[in-house]
Amino acid sequence: MTTMDTQQAIEQLASRKYKEGWVTDIESESLPPGLNEDVVRAISGKKNEPAWLTEWRLKAYRHWTTMTQPTWPFLPYGYGPIDYQGVSYYSAPKQDKDQLKSLDEVDPKLLETYAKLGIPLEEQKMLAGVAVDAVFDSVSVATTFKGKLAELGIVFCSFSEAVQSHPELIQKYLGSVVPYSDNFFATLNSAVFSDGSFVYVPKGVRCPMELSTYFRINAANTGQFERTLIVADEGAYVSYLEGCTAPMRDENQLHAAVVELVALKDSRIKYSTIQNWYPGDENGRGGIYNFVTKRAACRGEDSHVSWTQVETGSAITWKYPSVILQGDRSVGEFYSVALTNNMQQADTGTKMIHIGKNTKSTIISKGISAGRGHNTYRGEVKVLRKADNARNYTQCDSMLIGDKCGAHTFPYIDVKNPTAHVEHEATTSKIGEDQLFYCKQRGINEEDAVSLIVNGFCKQVFSELPMEFAVEANKLLSVSLEGSVG
Amino acid sequence: MLEIKNLHARVEGNEILKGVDLTINAGEIHSIMGPNGSGKSTLAQVLAGHEAFEVTEGSITYNGKDLLDMAPDERAAEGVFLAFQYPVEIPGVSNTQFLHAAVNAQRKYRGQDDIDAIEFLKLTKETRNLVKIDEKLLSRSVNEGFSGGEKKRHEVYQMAVLEPKLAILDETDSGLDIDALRVVAQGVNSLRSPERAFLIITHYQRLLEYVVPDFVHVLYRGRIVKSGDKQLALQLEDKGYQWIEEEARAATV
Numbered sequence: 001m002t003t004m005d006t007q008q009a010i011e012q013l014a015s016r017k018y019k020e021g022w023v024t025d026i027e028s029e030s031l032p033p034g035l036n037e038d039v040v041r042a043i044s045g046k047k048n049e050p051a052w053l054t055e056w057r058l059k060a061y062r063h064w065t066t067m068t069q070p071t072w073p074f075l076p077y078g079y080g081p082i083d084y085q086g087v088s089y090y091s092a093p094k095q096d097k098d099q100l101k102s103l104d105e106v107d108p109k110l111l112e113t114y115a116k117l118g119i120p121l122e123e124q125k126m127l128a129g130v131a132v133d134a135v136f137d138s139v140s141v142a143t144t145f146k147g148k149l150a151e152l153g154i155v156f157c158s159f160s161e162a163v164q165s166h167p168e169l170i171q172k173y174l175g176s177v178v179p180y181s182d183n184f185f186a187t188l189n190s191a192v193f194s195d196g197s198f199v200y201v202p203k204g205v206r207c208p209m210e211l212s213t214y215f216r217i218n219a220a221n222t223g224q225f226e227r228t229l230i231v232a233d234e235g236a237y238v239s240y241l242e243g244c245t246a247p248m249r250d251e252n253q254l255h256a257a258v259v260e261l262v263a264l265k266d267s268r269i270k271y272s273t274i275q276n277w278y279p280g281d282e283n284g285r286g287g288i289y290n291f292v293t294k295r296a297a298c299r300g301e302d303s304h305v306s307w308t309q310v311e312t313g314s315a316i317t318w319k320y321p322s323v324i325l326q327g328d329r330s331v332g333e334f335y336s337v338a339l340t341n342n343m344q345q346a347d348t349g350t351k352m353i354h355i356g357k358n359t360k361s362t363i364i365s366k367g368i369s370a371g372r373g374h375n376t377y378r379g380e381v382k383v384l385r386k387a388d389n390a391r392n393y394t395q396c397d398s399m400l401i402g403d404k405c406g407a408h409t410f411p412y413i414d415v416k417n418p419t420a421h422v423e424h425e426a427t428t429s430k431i432g433e434d435q436l437f438y439c440k441q442r443g444i445n446e447e448d449a450v451s452l453i454v455n456g457f458c459k460q461v462f463s464e465l466p467m468e469f470a471v472e473a474n475k476l477l478s479v480s481l482e483g484s485v486g
Numbered sequence: 487m488l489e490i491k492n493l494h495a496r497v498e499g500n501e502i503l504k505g506v507d508l509t510i511n512a513g514e515i516h517s518i519m520g521p522n523g524s525g526k527s528t529l530a531q532v533l534a535g536h537e538a539f540e541v542t543e544g545s546i547t548y549n550g551k552d553l554l555d556m557a558p559d560e561r562a563a564e565g566v567f568l569a570f571q572y573p574v575e576i577p578g579v580s581n582t583q584f585l586h587a588a589v590n591a592q593r594k595y596r597g598q599d600d601i602d603a604i605e606f607l608k609l610t611k612e613t614r615n616l617v618k619i620d621e622k623l624l625s626r627s628v629n630e631g632f633s634g635g636e637k638k639r640h641e642v643y644q645m646a647v648l649e650p651k652l653a654i655l656d657e658t659d660s661g662l663d664i665d666a667l668r669v670v671a672q673g674v675n676s677l678r679s680p681e682r683a684f685l686i687i688t689h690y691q692r693l694l695e696y697v698v699p700d701f702v703h704v705l706y707r708g709r710i711v712k713s714g715d716k717q718l719a720l721q722l723e724d725k726g727y728q729w730i731e732e733e734a735r736a737a738t739v
Binding site: 433443446452456 | 534575579627
C-alpha cells in the first residue's frame, strides 16, 4: 500500500465513522452504546446544560482519549477489560412500565438479604426497583425535609437540578477539587457524568439533619457516573450520608463516581459512606467495579472534613477519599472499614496533603479479609514545605479470617517540613481460635462470634458513623461475612 | 448429671487423658487436684468442647445426653460453663455487650425471647454487687488490660449471670490475693444449689477453705488415682504429691 493509499483509507474510514455517528435525538430515552464527542454533546443537551458546561465535558473527553487505564492498584486477581464503547452513557430515568410490578419478580436471594438486614417492605421495593405506591413515606418525608432546608437557605438537590437553579455555584466549584484532567476515571466521569447530588450550606448555617441521597427524590437511577459536589460556606456544618446497607439492583459493571467537597473557613463537612454494591459470586463472576475519586479541600482556616466509609460490596473497590489541608489549622480525618470476602479485591486508603500551618490529619483504617479476598491499604501523607507543625496519626489494622485471604499495606510518607510530626502504626491479626472458643463457650455460635469480634475490631470507625448508620453497618458486616468460617 | 467413662484424649498427638472415670451428681462440689501436666486443664477443655483436644476413647454423658456429640455453644446453652484459666481478650467488644450477647444466645437456644440492654442491666445488678465487680470494668473491652485478678473475677461474674448447671473452674484461684479469693468463693457459694454442680480445678487447697468440696480427686498422669473428701486436700497440702506418685506407681507394678 502506498502512502497515498493509506492516507485515503484513513480518510475514508474517518468519514465513514462520522457518517455512522448517530444524530442526537433529544427526545429519545437512551443513547446507543459508544462514546465520542457527539455523545458528550448529547448528554449535555439532554440536560439542557449551559455552553460552558458542555465545553468542560468536551475538554474532559478530549483529554480522556489521550489517557490509558491505570494498572497500579494491587489486584491479585486482576480485572476483565472494560469495553468503553460498549456502554450506553445516557439512559433516562426508568418509567413505570419498565419497573417490576411486585416483589415476586425480584431475585429471591436479594429478598433474603433484605430480610436479614431488616429492611421494611416499602424500602425493599424502592431498592429493588419495584414501582412503589403513590403514598410512600420517604417521599413525603423528603418533601417535608426540603421545606425545612429551604427556610435555612440550604440547597440540596440533584446535580442536574442545581445546574439549572444555581449555575453560578456549579461553575465556581465544579472541578475545583478534582480537575477534569485528574485521572482516567475522574476524567471519564467529567465527560459523561449522569447525575448526582449538590449541597450548599450558606454562611453560619448548621444543617439540622443528616442529608442522605436516600431521602432525595429522584435519587434512584443516578447511574454509574455519579457526580457529587458539597460546599460548606464559612462557619457552616453538614453531615452527608451516601449509600445504604441494602444491596441495590444494578446492571452497570463500572461505577466511576466523583465526589468533591469544599470546606470554607470554620466550616465542617462530615461525609459517611456505606457501599454495598453487588460483589460477584463466590467464584468472582460478576460484581461491580467501584472506581471512585473522592477529594475534599479544606480551603479556609479552621475548616474540618471527615470521611467515614464502610466498604463491603463491589468486586473491586478502588478509592482514596482525600483531604487537601490548605487552610491553617484545618483538620482532615479518614475512618475506613473495608471488608473483602470470596474473591473481592479492595485497594483503598486516603491522601492527606498538608499545605497550611498547624494542620492535622487522622487516618484509621480497618481492613478485614475473608474467603479469598484481598484487602489493601494505600495511603499517602504529604507535608509541604510551608506546612509548619503539621500532625498526622495513621493507624492501619488488618484482620484475616481463614488462610486463603490477603492483607497488604502501602503507606507513603513524604515530609518536606522538619517540624512535622507523622506517626504510623500498623497491625495484622488473625481472628483467633481461642477468641472464637471463648465466645462459643458462652453459648454464642460461630457465625455470631465472628461478627462480634469483627464488629469490635471496627468499633473505632463505627463510632464515627451517625447512630442509625452504625447499627446498620454492624448488621451489614455480619451478613457480608456469612459463610466465611467453618 | 455428669458421667465420664474411660475418657482418653490427646492434643497434638500426645495422649494426655488416659482413662478418666468420674461421676458428678447435681448439688455436688468436686475438686480436682494434681501436679502440673497431669491433665487437669485438658479435662476442662474437653468438657467444654475445645477442638484442639481429640477424644480417642470413652464417653461423657451429661443429663442423659452424649456431651461429645454437642458443639461447644450447645454445651454452653445446656448449662456447661467453663471459667477459663487464661481468659482471652476481645478488643472493641465491651464486657457488657459480650455477656448480653451470651445471655441472649442461650435464651434463644432455650426458645426464650431476647432481653434488651436495659432489662439486662437490671437483671445483672445484684450479681454485680455480689462479686463486687466495678461498672467501669464492664464497659471496657473483654478482658483487655485486665489484671490477673480482674480477669478471674470477671469469669466468676459471667458464671453468676449465666447460672450454669455444671460450672467448671479451671484454676480460678491461681494468682489471686486473699480478698479476690474470698470474692470468688462467695460467688461460687452463692450459686450452690441442689440443682447445680461444680468441678473446681485447683493446685492449692486454699480455695477449698472457703468452698468446701464434697469430693476431692487426684488426677495423676491422665487418670484419677485417688478420691476422698476435703481431708484429702489437706493431706496433699501437707505432704505434697509424692506419696500419691509412689502409691500410683506401686499400684501399676
